[in-house]
Amino acid sequence: xxxxxxxxxxxxxxxxxxxxxxxxxxxxxxxxxxxxxxxxxxxxxxxxxxxxxxxxxxxxxxxxxxxxxxxxxxxxxxxxxxxxxxxxxxxxxxxxxxxxxxxxxxxxxxxxxxxxxxxxxxxxxxxxxxxxxxxxxxxxxxxxxxxxxxxxxxxxxxxxxxxxxxxxxxxxxxxxxxxxxxxxxxxxxxxxxxxxxxxxxxxxxxxxxxxxxxxxxxxxxxxxxxxxxxxxxxxxxxxxxxxxxxxxxxxxxxxxxxxxxxxxxxxxxxxxxxxxxxxxxxxxxxxxxxxxxxxxxxxxxxxxxxxxxxxxxxxxxxxxxxxxxxxxxxxxxxxxxxxxxxxxxxxxxxxxxxxxxxxxxxxxxxxxxxxxxxxxxxxxxxxxxxxxxxxxxxxxxxxxxxxxxxxxxxxxxxxxxxxxxxxxxxxxxxxxxxxxxxxxxxxxxxxxxxxxxxxxxxxxxxxxxxxxxxxxxxxxxxxxxxxxxxxxxxxxxxxxxxxxxxxxxxxxxxxxxxxxxxxxxxxxxxxxxxxxxxxxxxxxxxxxxxxxxxxxxxxxxxxxxxxxxxxxxxxxxxxxxxxxxxxxxxxxxxxxxxxxxxxxxxxxxxxxxxxxxxxxxxxxxxxxxxxxxxxxxxxxxxxxxxxxxxxxxxxxxxxxxxxxxxxxxxxxxxxxxxxxxxxxxxxxxxxxxxxxxxxxxxxxxxxxxxxxxxxxxx
Amino acid sequence: xxxxxxxxxxxxxxxxxxxxxxxxxxxxxxxxxxxxxxxxxxxxxxxxxxxxxxxxxxxxxxxxxxxxxxxxxxxxxxxxxxxxxxxxxxxxxxxxxxxxxxxxxxxxxxxxxxxxxxxxxxxxxxxxxxxxxxxxxxxxxxxxxxxxxxxxxxxxxxxxxxxxxxxxxxxxxxxxx
Numbered sequence: 001x002x003x004x005x006x007x008x009x010x011x012x013x014x015x016x017x018x019x020x021x022x023x024x025x026x027x028x029x030x031x032x033x034x035x036x037x038x039x040x041x042x043x044x045x046x047x048x049x050x051x052x053x054x055x056x057x058x059x060x061x062x063x064x065x066x067x068x069x070x071x072x073x074x075x076x077x078x079x080x081x082x083x084x085x086x087x088x089x090x091x092x093x094x095x096x097x098x099x100x101x102x103x104x105x106x107x108x109x110x111x112x113x114x115x116x117x118x119x120x121x122x123x124x125x126x127x128x129x130x131x132x133x134x135x136x137x138x139x140x141x142x143x144x145x146x147x148x149x150x151x152x153x154x155x156x157x158x159x160x161x162x163x164x165x166x167x168x169x170x171x172x173x174x175x176x177x178x179x180x181x182x183x184x185x186x187x188x189x190x191x192x193x194x195x196x197x198x199x200x201x202x203x204x205x206x207x208x209x210x211x212x213x214x215x216x217x218x219x220x221x222x223x224x225x226x227x228x229x230x231x232x233x234x235x236x237x238x239x240x241x242x243x244x245x246x247x248x249x250x251x252x253x254x255x256x257x258x259x260x261x262x263x264x265x266x267x268x269x270x271x272x273x274x275x276x277x278x279x280x281x282x283x284x285x286x287x288x289x290x291x292x293x294x295x296x297x298x299x300x301x302x303x304x305x306x307x308x309x310x311x312x313x314x315x316x317x318x319x320x321x322x323x324x325x326x327x328x329x330x331x332x333x334x335x336x337x338x339x340x341x342x343x344x345x346x347x348x349x350x351x352x353x354x355x356x357x358x359x360x361x362x363x364x365x366x367x368x369x370x371x372x373x374x375x376x377x378x379x380x381x382x383x384x385x386x387x388x389x390x391x392x393x394x395x396x397x398x399x400x401x402x403x404x405x406x407x408x409x410x411x412x413x414x415x416x417x418x419x420x421x422x423x424x425x426x427x428x429x430x431x432x433x434x435x436x437x438x439x440x441x442x443x444x445x446x447x448x449x450x451x452x453x454x455x456x457x458x459x460x461x462x463x464x465x466x467x468x469x470x471x472x473x474x475x476x477x478x479x480x481x482x483x484x485x486x487x488x489x490x491x492x493x494x495x496x497x498x499x500x501x502x503x504x505x506x507x508x509x510x511x512x513x514x515x516x517x518x519x520x521x522x523x524x525x526x527x528x529x530x531x532x533x534x535x536x537x538x539x540x541x542x543x544x545x546x547x548x549x550x551x552x553x554x555x556x557x558x559x560x561x562x563x564x565x566x567x568x569x570x571x572x573x574x575x576x577x578x579x580x581x582x583x584x585x586x587x588x589x590x591x592x593x594x595x596x597x598x599x600x601x602x603x604x605x606x607x608x609x610x611x612x613x614x615x616x617x618x619x620x621x622x623x624x625x626x627x628x629x630x631x632x633x634x635x636x637x638x639x640x641x642x643x644x645x646x647x648x649x650x651x652x653x654x655x656x657x658x659x660x661x662x663x664x665x666x667x668x669x670x671x672x673x674x675x676x677x678x679x680x681x682x683x684x685x686x687x688x689x690x691x692x693x694x695x696x697x698x699x700x701x702x703x704x705x706x707x708x709x710x711x712x713x714x
Numbered sequence: 715x716x717x718x719x720x721x722x723x724x725x726x727x728x729x730x731x732x733x734x735x736x737x738x739x740x741x742x743x744x745x746x747x748x749x750x751x752x753x754x755x756x757x758x759x760x761x762x763x764x765x766x767x768x769x770x771x772x773x774x775x776x777x778x779x780x781x782x783x784x785x786x787x788x789x790x791x792x793x794x795x796x797x798x799x800x801x802x803x804x805x806x807x808x809x810x811x812x813x814x815x816x817x818x819x820x821x822x823x824x825x826x827x828x829x830x831x832x833x834x835x836x837x838x839x840x841x842x843x844x845x846x847x848x849x850x851x852x853x854x855x856x857x858x859x860x861x862x863x864x865x866x867x868x869x870x871x872x873x874x875x876x877x878x879x880x881x882x883x884x885x886x887x888x889x890x891x
Contacts, residue, residue, distance in 0.1 A: 022870065022871075025871070026871060029871070074853075075853050075854060076853070076854070131878065132868070133866045133868040133869070133877055134866075134868035134869075137868070137869075150867065150868060150871065151868070152868055152869065153871065155869075155870075156870065157869050157870050157872075160869050176869045176870065176872045176874055177874050179869055180866060180869070180874040180876070180877055181876075183877060184876065184877055184878060187878065188878075191878075192787070192788060205850070207847075207850075208847065208850035208851055210850045210855070216864070216865050216866060216867075216877075217864055217865065217866050217877040217878045217879070218821060218864035218877065218878040218879025218880075219877070219878045221817065221821050221858065221878075221879065222821055222822075222878055222879075225814065225817045225818070225821065226787075226818075242847075243843055243846060243847055243850065244840065244843055247839050247840055247843065250839065251839070258867070261728065261731075261732075261803075261804050261805075261861075262804040262806060262859070262861050263861070264732070264860070264861050264862050264863065264864055264865050264879070265858060265859065265860060265861070265864075265879070266858070266859035267856070267857075267858055267859075268846070268849075268850065268855070268856070268857040268858075268859075269855075269856055270849070270850045270852065270854060270855040270856070271852070271853050271854030271855065272853075272854055273812060273814070273854045273855075273856045274812065274813060274814040274854070275814060276784045276814055
């Protein structure tokens with residue numbers, strides 16, 4: 001889809017009131033029920049078990065298939081391997097033709113959506129009825145699913161009522177219980193008369209040739225019982241070695257999907273079962289495994305982890321972008337973070353190109369993934385691959401040229417400071433947006449570039465301690481260096497009073513995250529090298545950052561630079577560099593151990609926003625909250641503290657309308673609850689300050705360093 | 715013994731959370747009476763009992779189906795089965811359904827009455843791993859985990875019970891068995 005058309009689709013989702021309220025309720029309810037259902041469990045341990053067991057299976061996927069095939073065929077099941085969508089469709093059509101099949105009942109299978117099986121079979125005159133309620137609804141509407149587990153979550157009961165009134169020829173009331181009974185009645189006959197049942201499978205157990213199907217409605221049981229033929233369409237990644245591995249997945253799948261302890265039904269089918277509708281009372285069972293690029297993926301070290309996915313859909317449930325636009329806006333057939341990735345592999349660059357850009361990189365999905373997939377990381381790799389395949393886009397190559405030339409970049413920022421002068425208003429915001437930025441960006445006030453950058457002020461700030469307790473080198477980061485130098489200055493004041501020697505190296509530049517976000521991984525590696533060269537590592541105990549985003553990316557330098565054998569020199573340096581990176585709150589709370597005694601009691605009520613890359617990226621969660629309390633403020637806890645603010649660096653430039661809607665939701669969660677909103681990332685400060693300024697709110701947004709300083713220190 | 719009792723309480727608690735109606739009985743005859751009473755209360759006509767020996771315990775005016783379950787598959791009101799196990803931490807019943815009549819009796823009925831012996835309730839699914847594997851090593855096996863009644867939340871995420879499977883699940887725990 002063209003970028004322009006895609007943006008139109010997103011705008012239409014953003015203006016769909018029912019969708020917006022349904023998504024909002026779901027996001028909040030899911031978060032609570034997931035927390036409840038895992039309350040007494042070691043979730044991280046479970047996730048690790050699944051990741052390890054899946055990885056073992058993925059690297060011997062062919063062997064696992066052979067072993068499943070042997071076990072299942074011994075028991076009268078025919079096992080097929082389809083290399084792609086077309087082959088799978090043909091195999092299933094052939095089975096249907098041989099069995100004289102006229103009508104098929106189907107239970108839910110995302111894999112069948114992947115290959116568009118229904119359309120294929122219908123083109124050959126076979127009736128295919130989806131029996132999962134949500135799937136039946138979207139089939140009747142000729143739509144695709146908008147969630148992997150709840151495919152019709154985008155529709156209102158009024159829309160379903162209208163649809164079912166057409167089906168039954170009666171005028172129905174918009175009552176959900178009635179509508180469900182309509183489905184029960186209408187579909188019951190279909191089960192009883194169908195010639196073939198098609199299901200998916202959540203597990204294929206190699207040891208015994210068993211498939212396992214997880215459902216709530218009970219339709220898979222009927223689909224696999226009544227008709228004389230059963231075809232299960234299964235992605236190759238669903239093969240597990242044994243029952244115990246399947247039970248481990250079952251332990252987390254429903255909990256992570258919907259916050260349910262377990263689904264109503266789990267059905268385990270082994271061998272050709274008793275079936276009165278079949279000749280000789282034995283059901284004809286076919287299991288069609290779908291490759292469609294999975295084998296190749298399993299051999300690619302960048303993408304093999306994608307095959308760990310157990311299709312729980314949690315990555316969509318927690319995604320702030322999904323919360324704004326729903327699944328049709330954030331997926332092609334597969335939805336959510338995993339959908340962005342799978343679309344590229346299964347449905348091509350054309351369908352993935354615009355879609356894969358729509359990740360705000362907040363890491364919420366990675367945090368809940370049942371199989372521990374680094375979803376944002378893989379999305380970045382897909383973006384890079386698309387860029388490599390097609391040649392760079394203008395904006396990313398221009399950005400990489402600018403950022404890689406530090407002197408030029410800094411001159412450009414200084415020139416921009418002069419150029420912006422006629423536009424700057426009294427409060428230090430830009431009055432009108434420069435023409436280069438479109439009106440879509442007007443949802444928040446933009447800050448001006450500071451009169452003097454931090455690096456220009458450094459000569460005046462620097463100091464020399466006789467016997468410092470600790471030596472810290474500061475990584476300024478673009479935003480704080482050029483827009484918010486006051487954050488850095490406040491931090492240095494605190495550190496100086498704690499007998500910490502702070503130094504600053506001029507040779508440093510941008511951390512490289514903006515380039516990574518544009519999918520330009522090579523350019524960001526070059527920036528990493530520049531920064532490592534720019535620091536005298538041996539002279540400091542820590543490299544301090546006041547930005548969660550810079551911090552989490554600087555921490556990744558070691559991973560980024562160790563993988564390239566061409567740069568043996570950087571391997572050790574990068575490791576040392578990354579190890580020394582520390583976020584301000586981590587330094588103050590865990591290393592310097594600031595206590596209540598260092599501060600006075602204050603009256604202000606402080607709200608908190610956990611920057612995504614500080615909270616989820618660097619796992620710094622308690623530290624800033626504790627510091628707020630220790631500094632004598634009244635910390636007021638709110639519900640969306642850990643939700644992304646909608647900034648996402650370059651994301652807010654690419655998708656301003658989504659960014660502004662996420663910001664609105666965030667601001668609403670704080671309004672009227674406190675005086676100062678504190679965070680530990682200048683990007684979040686920019687987004688939130690700009691948003692509140694536009695609303696004339698009384699809430700002041702501050703970087704953590706600013707509230708810990710300003711004379712608050714005794 | 716102490717732990718066993720706890721499993722039962724946990725099993726009952728978890729089953730009730732997903733709207734199963736749980737009661738405790740001392741004998742199979744009492745369980746059968748419960749089922750007949752339920753049939754009376756709901757003005758229902760037929761009870762499908764796939765296990766022929768259990769079917770013989772039903773002394774009632776209602777139509778009791780057993781051998782003829784498949785032929786009468788469109789006319790089943792209540793399904794009555796003895797389950798193989800209970801799983802405490804999820805409130806789940808384990809029912810070997812390799813026999814098609816068992817599947818039909820428990821899928822096409824309006825009410826499923828499931829009996830489970832106290833002694834067969836285990837803490838979690840993994841505790842049944844070896845037993846389940848024995849079944850899966852057979853030439854054919856169809857095993858169902860059943861937790862509560864058939865449900866959906868596909869319309870506006872509102873819970874609705876009884877989509878394609880039973881509208882109600884009644885669990886009878888046979889004490890001291």
